[in-house]
Amino acid sequence: MTAYSEFSVGEPIADTAAPDGPIESRWERRRFGVKLVNPANKRKMRIIVVGTGLAGGSAAATLAEAGYQVTSFCYQDSPRRAHSIAAQGGINAAKNYRNDGDSVQRLFYDTVKGGDFRAREANVHRLAEISVQIIDQCVAQGVPFAREYGGLLDNRSFGGVQVSRTFYAKGQTGQQLLLGAYQALERQIDAGRVEMHTRHEMLELVVVDGRARGVVVRDMVTGEIETHLADAVVLASGGYGNVFYLSTNAKGCNVTATWRAHRKGALFANPCFTQIHPTCIPVSGEHQSKLTLMSESLRNDGRIWVPAQAGDTRSPKDIPEDERDYFLERQYPAFGNLVPRDIASRAAKNVCDAGRGVGPSGLGVYLDFSEIIERTGRDAVAARYGNLFDIYERITGEDPYEVPMRIYPAVHYTMGGLWVDYDLQSTIPGLFVVGEANFSDHGANRLGASALMQGLADGYFVLPTTIGDYLATSRLEPVAADAPEVREARAQVTERIERLLAVDGTRTVDSFHRELGHIMWDHCGMERTEEGLRKALDLISELRREFWRSVKVPGSADTLNQSLEKAGRVADFLELGELMCLDALHRTESCGGHFRAESQADGEAERDDEHFSYVAAWEFTGAGEAPVLHKEDLVFDHVTPSQRSYK
Amino acid sequence: MRLTLKIWRQEAPGATGRMVGYQVDDADEDMSFLELLDVLNEKLILSGDEPVAFDHDCREGICGSCAMVINGEPHGPQKATTACQLHLRHFRDGETIVVEPWRAAAFPVVKDLVTDRSAFDRVIAAGGYISAPTGAAPDAHATPVPKANADRAFTAAACIGCGACVAACPNGSASLFLGAKITHLGELPQGRPEQDDRVVRMVEQHDAEGFGGCTNTGACTVSCPKEIPLDVISQLNRDYLHATTGSRRSA
Ligand SMILES: Cc1cc2nc3c(=O)[nH]c(=O)nc-3n(C[C@H](O)[C@H](O)[C@H](O)COP(=O)(O)OP(=O)(O)OC[C@H]3O[C@@H](n4cnc5c(N)ncnc54)[C@H](O)[C@@H]3O)c2cc1C
Ligand code: SF4
Numbered sequence A: 001m002t003a004y005s006e007f008s009v010g011e012p013i014a015d016t017a018a019p020d021g022p023i024e025s026r027w028e029r030r031r032f033g034v035k036l037v038n039p040a041n042k043r044k045m046r047i048i049v050v051g052t053g054l055a056g057g058s059a060a061a062t063l064a065e066a067g068y069q070v071t072s073f074c075y076q077d078s079p080r081r082a083h084s085i086a087a088q089g090g091i092n093a094a095k096n097y098r099n100d101g102d103s104v105q106r107l108f109y110d111t112v113k114g115g116d117f118r119a120r121e122a123n124v125h126r127l128a129e130i131s132v133q134i135i136d137q138c139v140a141q142g143v144p145f146a147r148e149y150g151g152l153l154d155n156r157s158f159g160g161v162q163v164s165r166t167f168y169a170k171g172q173t174g175q176q177l178l179l180g181a182y183q184a185l186e187r188q189i190d191a192g193r194v195e196m197h198t199r200h201e202m203l204e205l206v207v208v209d210g211r212a213r214g215v216v217v218r219d220m221v222t223g224e225i226e227t228h229l230a231d232a233v234v235l236a237s238g239g240y241g242n243v244f245y246l247s248t249n250a251k252g253c254n255v256t257a258t259w260r261a262h263r264k265g266a267l268f269a270n271p272c273f274t275q276i277h278p279t280c281i282p283v284s285g286e287h288q289s290k291l292t293l294m295s296e297s298l299r300n301d302g303r304i305w306v307p308a309q310a311g312d313t314r315s316p317k318d319i320p321e322d323e324r325d326y327f328l329e330r331q332y333p334a335f336g337n338l339v340p341r342d343i344a345s346r347a348a349k350n351v352c353d354a355g356r357g358v359g360p361s362g363l364g365v366y367l368d369f370s371e372i373i374e375r376t377g378r379d380a381v382a383a384r385y386g387n388l389f390d391i392y393e394r395i396t397g398e399d400p401y402e403v404p405m406r407i408y409p410a411v412h413y414t415m416g417g418l419w420v421d422y423d424l425q426s427t428i429p430g431l432f433v434v435g436e437a438n439f440s441d442h443g444a445n446r447l448g449a450s451a452l453m454q455g456l457a458d459g460y461f462v463l464p465t466t467i468g469d470y471l472a473t474s475r476l477e478p479v480a481a482d483a484p485e486v487r488e489a490r491a492q493v494t495e496r497i498e499r500l501l502a503v504d505g506t507r508t509v510d511s512f513h514r515e516l517g518h519i520m521w522d523h524c525g526m527e528r529t530e531e532g533l534r535k536a537l538d539l540i541s542e543l544r545r546e547f548w549r550s551v552k553v554p555g556s557a558d559t560l561n562q563s564l565e566k567a568g569r570v571a572d573f574l575e576l577g578e579l580m581c582l583d584a585l586h587r588t589e590s591c592g593g594h595f596r597a598e599s600q601a602d603g604e605a606e607r608d609d610e611h612f613s614y615v616a617a618w619e620f621t622g623a624g625e626a627p628v629l630h631k632e633d634l635v636f637d638h639v640t641p642s643q644r645s646y647k
Numbered sequence B: 001m002r003l004t005l006k007i008w009r010q011e012a013p014g015a016t017g018r019m020v021g022y023q024v025d026d027a028d029e030d031m032s033f034l035e036l037l038d039v040l041n042e043k044l045i046l047s048g049d050e051p052v053a054f055d056h057d058c059r060e061g062i063c064g065s066c067a068m069v070i071n072g073e074p075h076g077p078q079k080a081t082t083a084c085q086l087h088l089r090h091f092r093d094g095e096t097i098v099v100e101p102w103r104a105a106a107f108p109v110v111k112d113l114v115t116d117r118s119a120f121d122r123v124i125a126a127g128g129y130i131s132a133p134t135g136a137a138p139d140a141h142a143t144p145v146p147k148a149n150a151d152r153a154f155t156a157a158a159c160i161g162c163g164a165c166v167a168a169c170p171n172g173s174a175s176l177f178l179g180a181k182i183t184h185l186g187e188l189p190q191g192r193p194e195q196d197d198r199v200v201r202m203v204e205q206h207d208a209e210g211f212g213g214c215t216n217t218g219a220c221t222v223s224c225p226k227e228i229p230l231d232v233i234s235q236l237n238r239d240y241l242h243a244t245t246g247s248r249r250s251a
């Protein structure tokens, strides 16, 4: 056992920003309660926003419209390329345009329940309220949502809910929403209110007198280390699914921005809450660099099955009906192929572990469209799923109209992130966290089409209101460019870069990243056990030592150096991975995406509300040093916790 | 499979570059083209060389990061496919593949296959938006949009800003990219009020960035991974003419 796992429990924490009283009017009352910054002062205040995805792009544009000076960063060559661009399926909103019984209350309820009762009620209610404004805002910006012949917006049902509340733009919803935010951002750049730095990576947070006052970034083209100071800092740097190496995230997605803030004192909440998406294209070989999601909507019409007998290598066409096992339909007759993501993923893993998986690696199950093609015709299926079938064909070389697709679960989203209060402020005053980077709204499992909603709620509506309260009520002295805290942060960045280059060992960064990914997937993936997690903790700390002994980073620090960029990110993943395993180890219950094999009843996840109805917020005490756990108790006044059942 | 790669190597902006040959013996037909470069780069690093720099992020054909000319064609030989989605099963064992960066005056090379496409952002900043400050929006159903217009707007909005159209164009024109944005926003009632201003300012910026004029070769749409149709350029020209001669699009 490593000393790392002997964590201590510190003072509990609580969200003190949300007003008490009726949940329906809390946000209204918070908005009325915030102190306003007078417009003349806004022009003198600067806010740093790291990230230009849906959360950061919408925040930067809105803050600039409100009159603040904004400095914005992204690591891509254009803000439009943030990972949000890849979201496919849609965005939820309680518009009830279908008159099918939807309401703010129902979206609130579905989200709290979907999150397996590990989210904060007040935050979720606000999210549901704001959802309707988001759609209005996006339509006004020209987001080309799908429409019906009458010219009104179309909706579909998504992710196992019983109402149609998902707005979409074919399979490119994230792209279209992001372009809306990006264009609003470019408008502010043109107006001189946003200073945009592309190809810049944040590598350190500057904390002065206990408050977040700036960032240290590296210009990824020239290698120059720059300091940017401000009155407040917003992190919108996305999720950390790439700790698994293979995930559906973009290759550059990383934890560095939030991890650096964590090292400077921001608590990291529920790091082990990871979402594994059931419908991804399986790994085809060791060269695999990322995994591609096949939209969840395919489960509406495709039937999932494996051969009933282990070791059956016949081609799917030659396996007769009665020798197939439609295992989701069999195990969950009520929901069938539409059970929530975590349940579908685990079921697929179980049949593959039993030797019944398909495809060259045995890690795959069939998603079969032959029945719907027969029933409605090829053209009807093409109209609905054509672009997805094309993507599948392009990647696998197989035609899903002729042979069933092969799918397997893959890491997709991280519910954990920096702890924030109702105002989206972290435990470092002046440091706000929005979008996937925070832990706030999804509990232990996120519902489909809710991440886009949360990112835009945070960026367009919540943060621009709450950050004003911080700025209006804080006395912020100017920070000198050579203040000791600034010099220290810069020194931390340069020393780390020099150290990475100096190792000059024998293994590439990717080889470490892959190995870390294997450890995480095997022991902190779909199914977690005490034994496995303890083993992972040992393996990761050994791998981290090995990394600093034998990584090889070619080139120099003063040019574009993609190996150096990756090395810094992997170094942070090697610390995060350890915290994720510890968090998973300490939470001996199963909930949402976190499945502890020891905590189940009849093969289904079993939550333990008596002992674990809290947010686990971890305090950093040093790399490899046992962290301190702070608990935020969760209170459910409006939705009564129940065990989820989809049978 | 065994492949020979000839890749443009250039250390820094403005430095002289050259084609360098490499051999990859253990390529696999299920690899994507970028995974082939990954495999090559792992080898280069271990042998003490610098890996080939190339832009990439989503590897799903949607972010528009990846950008390279493969055997003379932007994004390579497969229709409607970005370099990250191109797989090696479209190449023959033993083949030699030539890989170069986008070549265009407005996209200077940063390093190896990486170019500076920030000109595209500045073209958008010049008017490629609808001014709709947060909070001011009416209900989303206040203005129905005929499905035909919505569909045309969507088709144009699918542009990923990769720049293949510019790389393919003998004049280095960004008319397809520009026309796509003009069409996307112009097809929607929300985009009409700023239409004239938008097209004039965006065209001015396009020209100021050093993109060339359009002579209707049609090479852009052939290379476009999102199959943006050529008629967005006709729309661009119509809008521009109307804006500059005072007559409006009959909407
Ligand atoms: C394939 C796929 C499909 C999805 N489909 C859906 C869907 O249909 N519906 C839904 O609701 N959700 C979906 N999601 C989830 C959703 O897309 C994301 O959770 C969401 O877009 C995250 O947005 P964000 O703004 O928080 O972060 P991101 O979009 O990830 O943006 C992060 C930003 O931070 C910047 N950044 C990161 N680190 C640094 C650093 N160190 N320095 C400087 N800049 C940095 C990046 O450049 C980028 O601009 C999907 C996710 C995937 C992977
Ligand atoms: S028009 Fe096509 S080729 Fe040009 S930038 Fe857009 S997607 Fe790329």
Ligand code: FES
Pocket: B055, B056, B057, B058, B059, B060, B061, B062, B063, B064, B065, B066, B082, B083, B084, B085
């Ligand atoms: S890497 Fe995103 S389009 Fe190719």
